[in-house]
Amino acid sequence: MDLLKVALYLLVYPGLLFLFVYSTFVEWVDRKLYARFQHRRGPLYTGRAGLLQPIADFVKLMAKEDIVPSSADKPLFNAVPVLALAAVLTSGLLLPVWHFTTGIVSATSFPGDIIVMAYLLSLPTFAYFLAGWASASMYASIGAVRVLTLLFSYEVPMFLAILSPAVMAGSWRMAEIARFYQLHPGYLPVNIIAFAVAILALQAKLERLPFDIPEAETELVGGTFTEYSGRKLALFRLLTDVQMVTGAGFLATLFLAGFPGGLVPGFLWFIAKTLFIVLILSAIRAVTARIRIDQMVNFSWSYLAPAALLQLVAVIIVKGYLP
Amino acid sequence: MSLRLGAMLPEVFRHLFKRPATVLYPFEKNTVPARLRGRPVMDPDKCIGCRMCERDCPAEAIEVTQESETRTDDGKVKRRFSMVVYVDRCAHCGQCEEICPAKPDKAIKLNEFFEEAAFDRGALKIVYK
Amino acid sequence: MSETFVLPVGPQHPALKEPTSFRFKVDGEYIVDADLRLGYNHRGMEKGCEARTYVQDIYLLERVCGICSNAHMTCFAQGVERLMGIEPPPRGVFIRCLMGELERIHSHLLWLGVAGHEIGFDTFFMYTWRDREVVMDLLEMVSGNRVNYGMQTFGGVRRDLDGMQIKTLLEGIAALKARTPYYLNLGATEPTMVARIAGVGKLPREKAIELTAAGPTTRASGVDFDVRKDDPYAGFGDLIPFTIVTDNGCDVLARVVVRAKEMMASYDIMEFILRNLPAGEVRTKAPRKVPEGETVSRVEAQRGELIHYIRANGTDKPDRVKVRAPTLANWPSTLYMLRGAYLADIPIIMAAIDPCLSCTDRMAVISDVRGGEKVWDWETLRQYGIEFHRRRGIRP
Ligand code: SF4
Ligand code: SF4
Numbered sequence: 086m087d088l089l090k091v092a093l094y095l096l097v098y099p100g101l102l103f104l105f106v107y108s109t110f111v112e113w114v115d116r117k118l119y120a121r122f123q124h125r126r127g128p129l130y131t132g133r134a135g136l137l138q139p140i141a142d143f144v145k146l147m148a149k150e151d152i153v154p155s156s157a158d159k160p161l162f163n164a165v166p167v168l169a170l171a172a173v174l175t176s177g178l179l180l181p182v183w184h185f186t187t188g189i190v191s192a193t194s195f196p197g198d199i200i201v202m203a204y205l206l207s208l209p210t211f212a213y214f215l216a217g218w219a220s221a222s223m224y225a226s227i228g229a230v231r232v233l234t235l236l237f238s239y240e241v242p243m244f245l246a247i248l249s250p251a252v253m254a255g256s257w258r259m260a261e262i263a264r265f266y267q268l269h270p271g272y273l274p275v276n277i278i279a280f281a282v283a284i285l286a287l288q289a290k291l292e293r294l295p296f297d298i299p300e301a302e303t304e305l306v307g308g309t310f311t312e313y314s315g316r317k318l319a320l321f322r323l324l325t326d327v328q329m330v331t332g333a334g335f336l337a338t339l340f341l342a343g344f345p346g347g348l349v350p351g352f353l354w355f356i357a358k359t360l361f362i363v364l365i366l367s368a369i370r371a372v373t374a375r376i377r378i379d380q381m382v383n384f385s386w387s388y389l390a391p392a393a394l395l396q397l398v399a400v401i402i403v404k405g406y407l408p
Numbered sequence: 409m410s411l412r413l414g415a416m417l418p419e420v421f422r423h424l425f426k427r428p429a430t431v432l433y434p435f436e437k438n439t440v441p442a443r444l445r446g447r448p449v450m451d452p453d454k455c456i457g458c459r460m461c462e463r464d465c466p467a468e469a470i471e472v473t474q475e476s477e478t479r480t481d482d483g484k485v486k487r488r489f490s491m492v493v494y495v496d497r498c499a500h501c502g503q504c505e506e507i508c509p510a511k512p513d514k515a516i517k518l519n520e521f522f523e524e525a526a527f528d529r530g531a532l533k534i535v536y537k
Numbered sequence: 538m539s540e541t542f543v544l545p546v547g548p549q550h551p552a553l554k555e556p557t558s559f560r561f562k563v564d565g566e567y568i569v570d571a572d573l574r575l576g577y578n579h580r581g582m583e584k585g586c587e588a589r590t591y592v593q594d595i596y597l598l599e600r601v602c603g604i605c606s607n608a609h610m611t612c613f614a615q616g617v618e619r620l621m622g623i624e625p626p627p628r629g630v631f632i633r634c635l636m637g638e639l640e641r642i643h644s645h646l647l648w649l650g651v652a653g654h655e656i657g658f659d660t661f662f663m664y665t666w667r668d669r670e671v672v673m674d675l676l677e678m679v680s681g682n683r684v685n686y687g688m689q690t691f692g693g694v695r696r697d698l699d700g701m702q703i704k705t706l707l708e709g710i711a712a713l714k715a716r717t718p719y720y721l722n723l724g725a726t727e728p729t730m731v732a733r734i735a736g737v738g739k740l741p742r743e744k745a746i747e748l749t750a751a752g753p754t755t756r757a758s759g760v761d762f763d764v765r766k767d768d769p770y771a772g773f774g775d776l777i778p779f780t781i782v783t784d785n786g787c788d789v790l791a792r793v794v795v796r797a798k799e800m801m802a803s804y805d806i807m808e809f810i811l812r813n814l815p816a817g818e819v820r821t822k823a824p825r826k827v828p829e830g831e832t833v834s835r836v837e838a839q840r841g842e843l844i845h846y847i848r849a850n851g852t853d854k855p856d857r858v859k860v861r862a863p864t865l866a867n868w869p870s871t872l873y874m875l876r877g878a879y880l881a882d883i884p885i886i887m888a889a890i891d892p893c894l895s896c897t898d899r900m901a902v903i904s905d906v907r908g909g910e911k912v913w914d915w916e917t918l919r920q921y922g923i924e925f926h927r928r929r930g931i932r933p
Contacts, residue, residue, distance in 0.1 A: 122424060123420070123659065124664065125428055126430045223545075227566075230565075294659075297657065303657070306551055368417065368420065371420045372415070374653070374729040374730045376733065378566060380732050411726055412726045413728055441674075441678040444681050464593065466594075500685075503596065503687075518681075
């Protein structure tokens, strides 16, 4: 029975199958929202209301010719998309959903998993850097440098931001943190600043407007992905979608009290809360222009990081005065 | 003017609940205005064979040929002309219609047809006899 | 990284809507030097004009540019009219002017959208282009086509307006007039947008004059030059009131502001025209042959001063036609603005002059780096092309 549960956990929910299907759905939601914000219709024909469009795009890209530039570092160039995808898929397994209770420590839920999760979500960024570097193309190299610069500017605020709910709950384990807020929902609004910082950092992590600086179509053609095509590009795109799901799930766990109630209600909570975060991410994308890399660095060190620090101090004070 | 964070937010959320502006073209079509400059159509019954259209067409899309010459009983010569219009070359400028001197009605006119795409170029060579 | 390297932008690049080629010497994210190569889009139109009659030429020249087609048509038509010694009737003049302003609106809205897209603000792009449909529909209603309106001819315009059309035009203009301030506002208050356009692409007033910038680019540097004021045509000056728009910002933001305010000025001009349309004919009869002579005709196109030089030799075909499109006048200042800018600002600085390459392109003689300049005639060029593709296994 337990084995079956583990297998289901790995392969179905929240494992491979669910992550794949749900991430394409999330991409559809994102595209549809973005289109409607812009007074357009968005995907329309493939499947009902274009629901299957992301899958169709994925299949189409998989079938396209896959070109490796002759001067590229070939092993690295080929390995990077797979490794990065593996990292985000693993991060999906750490999300505290139905499989375990706070009582039992397991391979997917242990004290400190919050840090592991944050690192797993950062791995794709390094992959992007390596991808750009291995491409040996001018645009990709500039993109790669920008990826790293971007990483240094959003990573610290991100880590500071996820610290506050953890400090508040007094645990380094996501399941326990979620449990804490389920029991005391009144503490949720305390973390509002950290939530905002984390949302912005997640947007930057996903390289979406206004932070799509490394990809910047009109400047760098496709940035780090300029030389990627066919299957590998499909994997990168899938990876971004999965990252959006796990990233949204991560924030929902920490800032929106997780997904209580076992299998079915937990599943519904998961959908509702991640979609809420995706809505915010789409809205940000719709109302901003792409900022420059120097402006990004300035922005995160003069606003994001101090805001996250302020939040941390606030949490510590609140915690000190409360029983 | 001062900066406003998310200045466009109210606008985009308003549009979330509006009907999208996109027209689903092949399925829905906007009505074209009257006097659209579409495809040139020639009426051989009205043409007097002056070849003004052929001479003025900037795209050299028109060829006029004499088909027949008949002499009526009262001694007048009556000629009939045919025309080839290469719609793929036509620039839809309407100069042919403008210059045509046939009276009382012009022998060549632009209709309101605008969906000229075709798989076969031959389909765009149109003969009026 | 203190080494510099050369970043090619073009002939194919997402920031360019038409082919041209920039070579940027960059140091990390800074541009040290910029260089430009033209000649990818040369279509031999000036030569083509010499082989066609004036009537055909007016449609050929209309197609120099899809965006400022009416400006080219007007410019050529009024030059030839001057040579013929005819004048359009007042109603024709008014409608000619109306077309010019309608075209300015569509072009400026298009430009606003493109500028938004270049800085990644696609929502802005979608909204402006949606609203541009209003003016496109008006143009289609008046002229029978969305692009290449074919309205101007020697001695006036080709179509008249009826009462119903005037009403629809006034309604459309009122709707756009209500909408345009929103974009102006947005451009000046949306923080990410302001961050990308304020202080970017500085072109001081003296430089604008020295480098002969044209159109909104020069007016955004505080130079009050506008052909409509300095060399009035199509009723400007005496019949139709007009106010010139300038701004002293000297940056991309100022260019946005100038264009948005110019649109507001155009709405006023058009409303004046539609409310005071004189009665009568819209065109006078023009001869087919043009007496010997030469003339320079100028028009304020959306992108700046457009010049046509026409030399007639008494036949029905021109002896020489020369087109100087505004973009050509703006290239030197673009290169000036690009030097020392950020890499990320390349697209928006380039877009800020509203470049139109097909209007501008010259035939280029390529100096081979391996030595020597070559001038190839048509046959050699063709043979080279066939060989080039055959070597790559493509059947000619
Ligand atoms: S519309 Fe213009 S291009 Fe077309 S056939 Fe008539 S004259 Fe020629
Ligand atoms: S101009 Fe009119 S009458 Fe003359 S040849 Fe053409 S269609 Fe016939």
